[in-house]
Amino acid sequence: MMKSDVLEFFGGPKNTADALGLSPASVSQWGEEIPPLRAFQIELLTNGALKNTDTKNKAA
Numbered sequence: 001m002m003k004s005d006v007l008e009f010f011g012g013p014k015n016t017a018d019a020l021g022l023s024p025a026s027v028s029q030w031g032e033e034i035p036p037l038r039a040f041q042i043e044l045l046t047n048g049a050l051k052n053t054d055t056k057n058k059a060a
Contacts (some may be wrong), residue, residue, distance in 0.1 A: 001039040001053055003032050009050055019045065 007027075020041065024053040034042065039052040045054045 001033040001042060001050055002028050003034055005050060006034060006042055007049065 007013060007016055010019050013024050013027045016022075017027045019028075020038070030038070036052070042050050056059045
């Protein structure tokens with residue numbers, strides 16, 4: 001899951017942070033690929049509209 005897709009979905013860093021219960025500073029520290037556990041949270045929060053693409057951390 002790419003940071004740019006998440007920011008676009010939520011409408012920017014502040015909205016993303018608010019939706020996830022984080023500070024905007026936390027969101028700004030992400031690299032371009034979302035950390036695996038955070039990506040899982042986002043997938044659940046968006047009802048699958050954004051998918052966790054990190055296959056090495058997914059259950060088989």
